[in-house]
Amino acid sequence: MFSFRNGSRGENINKKTFLIQLYVDGIGVTNPIGPKKDQHKLTVIYFTLEDIPELFRSILQCINLVTICYTKYLNDDTKIKKIYEPIINDLNDLQSTGLIINTFNSQILFTFTNVAGDNLALHELGGFQQSFNSGYICRRCLITYGNRLIPLTDIYFIQRTEAQHQRVLKSLENNPQVKSIFGVSGPSALNDLHNFNSTLSLPADCMHDFFEGVCPLIIMAMLKEASRSRLITFGAIQTRTENFVYGELDGSNKPPSIQVKHLTNERITGTAAQKYCLFRLFPIIFSDIVEHLELFKIYLVLRELLDMILAVPQRKSWIPYMETLSINFQSMMIEMLPEKIITKIHFVTEYTRVIEENGPPVKYWCMRFEGAHLYFKKVAMQSYNFKNIPKTRAKRYQLRQCFLLSKEKFLRTFDEGSGGRMVYMNQIESKIKNLLNRRYGQQVTDSNQALMQYSQLIHNHIIYKQNAVYVYDLAHVEEIPLFFQIIYILKLNHQWLFIVDFLNTESFISKLWSYKVSSSGRLEIISPFDLQFYHKGLDLYEVNHIHVVNLASRLTKEN
Incomplete structure (x- = not known):
């Protein structure tokens, strides 16, 4: 899809x-x-x-x-x-x-x-009614605020239909003294x-439902549990979020530190992008305590569901599994955090129907x-x-x-480099020179020719950064992502080149919700024109002496 x-x-x-x-x-x-x-x-x-x-x-x-x-x-x-x-x-x-x-x-x-x-x-x-703490709270089904505490394993809520909606509107027209019926006010x-x-035409928004709703709620609940279990203090949480070094790409959405007053008031500040960045990197920031948190089970279910919701493209075959995840998430929330069941918890369970009708929510x-x-x-x-x-x-x-x-650049592809400096062949490492020699011949490397080295390239509106990690393919039926890291961005004879190190995807670490990678030591020259875009650039993080890459969504190939 x-x-x-x-x-x-x-x-x-x-x-x-x-x-x-x-x-x-x-x-x-x-x-x-x-x-x-x-x-x-x-x-x-x-x-x-x-x-x-x-x-x-x-x-x-x-x-x-x-x-x-x-x-x-x-x-x-x-x-x-x-x-x-x-x-x-x-x-x-x-x-x-x-x-x-x-x-x-x-x-x-x-x-x-x-x-x-x-x-x-x-x-x-x-x-529809504009109150979400009483009455009929959903524009897609007939759930009431009181029924939000019933697990979806025990109940099914009737979906709204156009015919039923028109009958309600007719009843409102015939009874002007009635303010709303089934949550419909007019x-x-x-x-x-x-x-x-x-x-049907008012679909859910994952930015408000997840990034500004459910995700901060789960983060705060896990931090409060960690404090109650004496795994970490409020002051240590503030220090850790202040001192954590975000990657260069994640740094653009670096969330503000979680201060003691925020933990006391149970409120996480920041923009939607910053809250999602914190949610995504939470297992890496608090890698030493997440395994000891009972609520981390809820995080893992929500994270897997959200990765599939944010994916583009999506597979229709995912929808039944996504529905299972959403029901599990809602049931676990009712069992473990009944006092935190806000209306957006129910909205999360509606996404399978929304996707089936409207396609990927990111659109x-x-x-x-x-x-x-x-x-x-x-x-x-x-x-x-x-x-x-x-x-x-x-x-x-x-x-x-x-x-x-x-302007000429609107809806047109272009290449724009930044952070450039001129280097000569005699200044380049021998292994890089050997790669250029195999690609362009010895006459280029022996001429002490000048070329430009850049820290960033915008190619077809995609940002490529030096030292960033990118997905270049998906392997096997499981669609395991294959990564490379950009070592150098060069421009030689008006041609853009990436010197990349292909990484080994060793395993998926559930505790960190990240892929463990290592350098293969195999350097290659790749042209940006040869790449198929799967995902934006990713940062490489080191946790307990291993390197991991954290994806923001699930990836799949076009059939």
């Missing part, structure tokens, strides 16, 4: 259409406290095309602004309808009529897929949008959309202009997009 087209909802759509995805969220462009904290809160709607090639999907220029308005403006149904009506009309027109480009004498059609967002925004947009603002379904998560928010916050803080914020921000954003889209 590569995209929405591979899910059950996308199997019957026209393959010649472009897929449009919306994102809705509220942002605060200032950071005040007190009664004025919502004075400048904005609601923004973006759109993106899912058919943009994988290499370019993470570029923020591929995210485009649809609407921006004050959140306080959306306080009644009339104003909400006024905001969404032109969006619905435009999307319906794109799906039915499309765009006609005279230059190519062709018609381009589009298909709406789904709306991404956090749970609160999607419940508000879908017409029709969605997007009801008139073609291909929109309130029970509709909020991570990159949240990155687009930073521009509005930055402009607001730098300009100190808070008069008609939606208009001024929208105008500046569109002018910026026009400038960025006009």
Whole structure:
């Protein structure tokens, strides 16, 4: 499964259409406290095309602004309808009529897929109750808040359907004195949008459910258990998280240290990416205590499930096993941490159905959309202009997009090196010179020719760093990753070259949830054009005198 087209909802759509995805969220462009904290809160709607090639999907220029308005403006149904009506009309027109480009004498059609967002925004947009600590808490099934404590091994919750949803809306219309029925408070603002379904078109977001929900909760529970068991003190936890040396690639998402006050308040600070980095590297940071933690069993189940959820592509054959993992996770949480059963624990169990319908969750998560928010916050803080914020921000954003889209590098592959210095053949190690000799002949190595050595290369929007580890293939039926480490990045006669050390994948260490690797001593020259992209660069960590590589998701080959 590569995209929405591979899910059950996308199997019957026209393959010649472009897929449009919306994102809705509220942002605060200032950071005040007190009664004025919502004075400048904005609601923004973006759109993106899912058919943009994988290499370019993470570029923020591929995210485009649809609407921006004050959140306080959306306080009644009339104003909400006024905001969404032109969006619905435009999307319906794109799906039915499309765009006609005279230059190519062709018609381009589009298909709406789904709306991404956090749970609160999607419940508000879908017409569901916006409280998650009472009543019917899920927009995909009929679970109640009280029933969240029942293991899924003992119960099955009825899934919402479009027919059932329409009957509820009809009942609400006939009984205006009733505020909600089965958690439905009214029709969605997007009801008139073609291909929109309130029970299907609002998928789960793994950034909010996992990175900002379940993962920090499990980390905190394990640390509190370690402290109760006298394995480590709060002060030692703070010291260890302060002094842990993150790899150069993980360093960009280095989480803040877990201070004593955070442990006391049971709150882990940081961005979603930082919290996930801490969750992913937790077994490495606390390698000496994880085996003694009873709750580490929950971590291992959650980690295996999350690795499969974050994978692109995914296999449909994984879905039954993922469902088993999610049920085991929920049951273990109820048994071992019943007081920590938040609503997002239930949302975790819904991902198998979400994936089956919509494809890989990474294609509709909020991570990159949240990155687009930073521009509005930055402009607001730098300009100190808070008069008609939606208009001024929208105008500046569109002018910026026009400038960025006009640049030559947009949606084009390019090579860009950094940290370069000139070296001569007589300065190069003999074993590297022998490799160049075998590839280019002795006349190149004997000429004392100059070449450039770089610390980083951006090739086809993929970052390659010196000393970083990359997956170059998957071996056997088990799809065991094979790694190499980049020793040098060179440019010779306008050609980019990697001098790499192929690593031996010796074993998978469950305690560290990492692959143990060692150097094979076999150096080779590889061109970046010969590589097939499997995964972003990885850092090499040393734990108890062994070297390990920690993957962020499960990898699989295309059939």
